[in-house]
Amino acid sequence: EVQLVESGGGLVQPGGSLRLSCAASGFTFSNYAMTWVRQAPGKGLDWVSSIDSGGGSISYVDSVKGRFTASRDNAKNTLYLQMDSLKPEDTAVYYCVRNGYWDDRDQGTQVTVSS
Numbered sequence: 001e002v003q004l005v006e007s008g009g010g011l012v013q014p015g016g017s018l019r020l021s022c023a024a025s026g027f028t029f030s031n032y033a034m035t036w037v038r039q040a041p042g043k044g045l046d047w048v049s050s051i052d053s054g055g056g057s058i059s060y061v062d063s064v065k066g067r068f069t070a071s072r073d074n075a076k077n078t079l080y081l082q083m084d085s086l087k088p089e090d091t092a093v094y095y096c097v098r099n100g101y102w103d104d105r106d107q108g109t110q111v112t113v114s115s
Contacts, residue, residue, distance in 0.1 A: 001026045002024075002025075002026040002027050002098070002101075002104055003023075003024070003025045003026045003106070004022055004023070004024055004095075004096050004097065004104055004105070004106060005022065005023045005106070005107070006020060006021070006022050006094060006095060006096055006106075006107065006108050006109040007020070007021050007022075007023075007109055008020040008021050008109060009093075009094060009108075009109030009110045009111045009112075010110075010111070010112070011112045011114065012086055012111070012112070012113055013113070013114070013115050014086060014087060014088060014113055014114075014115055015085060015086065016086050016113070017082070017083060017084045017085075017086065018083045018086065018111060019080060019081070019082050019083070020036075020080065020081040020082075020083065020094055020096075020109055020111075021078055021079070021080055022034075022036075022078065022079040022080070022081075022096030023077065023078055024077045024078065024079065024096075025077060027098070029072075029074060029077040030053060030054075030074040031053055032053055032098045032099060033050055033051060033052045033053050033098070033099035034050070034051055034072065034079045034096060034097070034098060034099060035047065035048075035049065035050040035051075035096070035097050035098070035099045035100075035102075036048040036049045036050075036070060036079075036081050036094060036095070036096055037094075037095050037096075037097060037102060037105070038090075038092035038093065038094045038095070038111075039092055039093050039095070039108075040089075040091060040092040041091070041092075045095075045102060046061070046092075047061055048060070048061055048064060048068065048081070048094070049061070049064065049068060049070040049081065050070075050099055051070045051071070051072055051079070053074075054074075055071060055072045055074070058070050058071075063089070064083075064090075067083065067084050067085045067086075068081060068082065068083050068084070069081070069082040069084075070082075079096050081094065081096075083111070086111075086113045087113060088113045088114060089113075090111060090113050091111060091112050091113050091114070092110075092111060093108040093109065093110050093111075094108055094109050094110075094111055095108040
């Protein structure tokens with residue numbers, strides 16, 4: 001059974017930083033590209049970033065380019081999202097999923113950017 005457990009969210013002021021983690025189990029993590037998606041209050045799911053299986057190719061939605069950095073540690077089966085210069089519009093529940101498997105998402109982690 002695929003399990004993806006996100007952590008690291010919280011309440012932060014505009015301009016602040018958070019580092020999200022996603023612990024993966026139930027599949028061979030190093031074989032899959034991974035994706036971060038988010039859902040803002042009252043809105044649909046939005047793609048944030050994808051990283052290939054080796055971590056060498058990463059893409060971002062334009063709104064987070066230069067502020068967010070995705071990475072992975074295949075030895076630890078863990079995906080990360082470093083979020084800097086956070087803005088109120090980044091407020092959302094963040095999920096990690098296998099690339100193309102958005103139904104993988106479970107609890108997610110809440111990120112709230114507010115003064």
